Amino acid sequence: MSTSKMIENALEQYLLKKGTLYDVLWESMRYSVGAGGKRVRPMLTLEFARLCGEDYELAIPFACAVEFIHTYSLIHDDLPCMDDDDMRRGKPSNHIVFGEDTALLAGDALQSLAFEVMLSSDTLSKVSADRAAQAAFTLAKFCGADGMVGGQVIDLQYEDKNADENVISTMHLLKTGALIKAACLMGCIVAGADEAKLKACEEYAECIGLAFQLIDDVLDVTSTTDQLGKPVNSDVENNKSTLVSLFGVEECIKRAEALTDKAINALDVFEGDTTYLKDFALKLSKRRN
């Protein structure tokens, strides 16, 4: 089975519930998780686990957990009190289909589910409690107030203010970077990687996270709604400072490429085959949707 098929199957299995008084909640969770993301984060978790000498399979709950967290953040991001986006990945947003209240709760429940699957007895029968706890801690830390959510708050704070490079970079490092970092680190942690590997993994993750976001901002001004599956020019229309508005498209692409090189170099410390992660970094910085 291909890795991506493995991830899709596992995500589906974890969301298989029905026949209850609150089935609409599970339906709403399935709707957003199944809405066809690129599974960037789970792939990173699995690949780092493999690179550090573990079976993909052991890392599956952690890979799914990070996707659940990512999905919950998208559902909440799209809510009217946040970005108020009606469309996500070319489909109506969760709250358009299920209502704001159920969408809010589906996001909340997806966050809980992330921790549930990482710490279930099934997971602990394959991964030591030490490693599972450390991986779950890493995800909690990087998705919370000093991670992803903190980044979202910086974003809100500077919605109608000019932000300098430091603010925008910190915002990106947290808002998108933190979860990518958690995804990569969890793979290493589950496989019992040493400090040097964890450090290299962090560097790789930080670089591709920032590159990912640079390209995201670039695509927002150079792409079409059809290509992107979501509204374009949203940053310009919202008068938001972005790295593109500070440095221009060309410089941002240049920076993304430099970060990609740095990410690839960080992989030198690993003995195994890093082809996948190298290609992955290159593909991220060259993606057009």
Added chain:
Amino acid sequence: MSTSKMIENALEQYLLKKGTLYDVLWESMRYSVGAGGKRVRPMLTLEFARLCGEDYELAIPFACAVEFIHTYSLIHDDLPCMDDDDMRRGKPSNHIVFGEDTALLAGDALQSLAFEVMLSSDTLSKVSADRAAQAAFTLAKFCGADGMVGGQVIDLQYEDKNADENVISTMHLLKTGALIKAACLMGCIVAGADEAKLKACEEYAECIGLAFQLIDDVLDVTSTTDQLGKPVNSDVENNKSTLVSLFGVEECIKRAEALTDKAINALDVFEGDTTYLKDFALKLSKRRN
């Protein structure tokens, strides 16, 4: 130091962050956690840990975690897309003070923080990873889609429909009961309690959870806004089926008392001093705010 002082101190310590670009987030989290709840759930965690032979101190992170989850649920519950309550515990709701976007994110971050504190290296230096993971799993399970959040969705589903006793009971068991159960169970788990004790603990928790909710519904029709610190008659005004609307005030009080007796009897299996938990059950069913 009194137990409740210990809890307040620990909650405060975990929320001590400042000087960042997103300090308003921590401020918003502190606002709601500090808004003077009764700390029912953390007290239960500590007391069950003590009853099963452990120091209060070991259970502190788990006690705080359940309070963080409870607080996040209140913040989200008060949002305009949910109950749209401007007041909570006699003070303006989080979103009234900080705005809907920050309130939403503060709730999200409190959920992450709950898992972070239970699985931190500091916690794992005192509690084995096995127990910490099992306790955190328990909280994740009972606060998620098949627990608290599921209960909230049932509540939404039956907002303007007549609900029968089964629906209302299931809703309560999940919406309020699940988190109380998690609070009690985590105390036992951290202390390494055996199956018989876990089972008794679950029975106690289920009974006081249901009794708690019965009294809540009763107070909604018999209390004043001043006494309760939140709007009264909200269920009647929203045309909601409650156990009170089905059975009347008197029968509900009778049921709450019977459940309280059952809860107290469940404690027989424990060897230690159960005075506190007995009084606690009695106080809950006799409370008037």
